[in-house]
Amino acid sequence: MSEEQESRLNALRGRIEGIEAPASNKPPISLGVSAIDGLLRGGLAFGRVHAVQGRASFGFLTALAARSSGPVFWCCLADAQEQPYMEGVRQVGLDPDRIILVECEHQASLLGCVETSLASGAVPLVVAQLEGRCDRLAGRRLQLAAERGESLAVVAVKERGTLAWAETGWQAQPLPSRSSRPMWKLSLVRSRRSTTRSWNVEWDANETGLRLA
């Protein structure tokens, strides 16, 4: 891409952004890695829905929750094999007192609860663990609810599928670690406002921070 094309593209992006109402004035949840935060203009934006796939999704959800503040509504299926373990999440800096776990029988009810929570504006962060995938329509509904409540949702999806409904879509896969700290390959596979990239990151739970490996 020539420089001229690049600048024209950027100008167009800017115009589109101007047309779209700002989702929220709340400062975004930063990931604590300047390379990523810089690309996303500060981090994950409020008033938006974000998605993550991959075997390290659970760690990604926890890391984000630990970096946010205020109550966290953690929505999952009642028979989900993976539910947050308070002793473990506390060790990585997520205070169990902040968590309210919402258990649903099936995915439709789970999506409904996420939507209600987002739209209420009562909780800044809603975490959702879907066992299946999320289609465009469901994703759009969540997006509208997040805008209304100026809240932020991070949705983990098990099955591969489009993440076009999400503001940002992530792929988080574990990597063999070099020390006792977990390492992931973190790929931004979809982003409405930036280019996509991937990074190798290490999670230092003592500082509740991610950093480039």
Next chain:
Amino acid sequence: MRLACVWLERLLTDSLVAREPELAKETLVTVEERQGAMLVTGVSVRAEAMGVRKGTSLADVRALAASLVARRVDPSEVDQMQERMARLASRYGPWVSQASALPRDKLVVDVSGCGHLFGGEAALLEDLLRRGREMGVSLRAAIADRLIGAMALAEFAPDDAFVAEPGGTWNAMQSLPVEALGIDESTVLAFARLGLRRISDLYSIPPSSLRARFGSQVVQAIEKAKGLAPEPIAMRPQTPPPRLSLELSDPARTPEEVAHHVARLMSALCDRLANQRLGAERMLLRFTELRGGRPTNRHVVVGVASPMRDPERWLGLISERQAVFDPAEGVEKLELQALVTPLDGEQVDLYGRKPGDSLSALIETLSARLGEHRVVRFIEADSHLPEALWHRKPALESRKSGRPELGNSHRAGTRRPLTLFSTPEAIFVRTNPEPSEFGWRGMSKRIRRATGPERIVPPWWQGSSAADRAVRDYWRVETEDGDRFWIFQGHANPADWYIQGRFA
């Protein structure tokens, strides 16, 4: 038997403030005319801070504090305050003492076997004190085996919430002043002249000489406290929870019809609650409907975090349940029942709700939709089993009552997984001698790194079943793909390996 006594420390002034909230800002005392003089009978916190004491004459007190506001007591307001506190106390046990059975500033509730419902007797008292104080009442409380002990400790114990151990009432009373025995003033003065100030001071005196010098009341009080004499007490009759029912001669056959009838019933019940200055914490709606030509029962229960009596909001919560108004082949009867709690006007808005709390509203909505046990917070427990270290509590049940002090023996700094499997899954492990490979769900995973073992041993006094008593050796393992798991080996049979959790 376990009895909780509540001492309404400032019943007289508090009841005045309940009627006229502006008085809370004043240096308030209550007075009564006795033999031509005005005597102070009740003292507010502010007045007490200025040195005003009960039983002094108003004229003397005026000299102390010129800005004093003195009022006569309104007996009906005192009765109402007592009634409200009795209703509050009935949350904690089935039997509450009758108003006439005790001094008017004390009431007793039988909490035998009820403590665990609130997370222990200390938590029960804490909940009681918090709710009472939210209603604008100064109170202290104690739990003991004996009536006289509970009453004495409520008034004289060093803490405003005191729990005497079962069988330890008499011991707990030792350090209290002698007037805690409920004896008359002249006897207290006589004791004081002899230098007997604490109950333990009476120990050295044989009961026969106590009886000879001070009459039988002191000996009787001691026998009661020791559990040697009976302590009869009149309890008030129980009032059933408010309930309304509606029989439909013509069964309701559409959801709209059902919803309409429920709405009528709800507003009638909420009116009744408003008249009695009550709010509901929980509503039970029972349907009798025809299914296959037979009447069958179905019910829904919804709850809220803080009591309210807004019919619209209650209906909203009930309709969160899917197809709740679905009439099957026709609804024949509706019955609505409320679990009530005192709700005074001042701290809530027009509809009986604490205003401005969108978080509790969201918790209420989701709890109504999914059921209370599906929307939970986590509370630390004292357990050696990793899976029992945290237990769930409905988020609806208002605030937490403080964290218990826990032993740290089994929560050392070692890493715990972010997620724990609901039940450990059996796996096959090859060791060398550390785990080097494992088979799980038909996949074989090679282990790159294994950290361990960390032995988790149950304390010998805990655990009844063999499984609970088992020793486990835990390992943190990382597979070649970078997945990090928590696995353990049962000590009883070294071939038993399980996978129990996943790290980041």
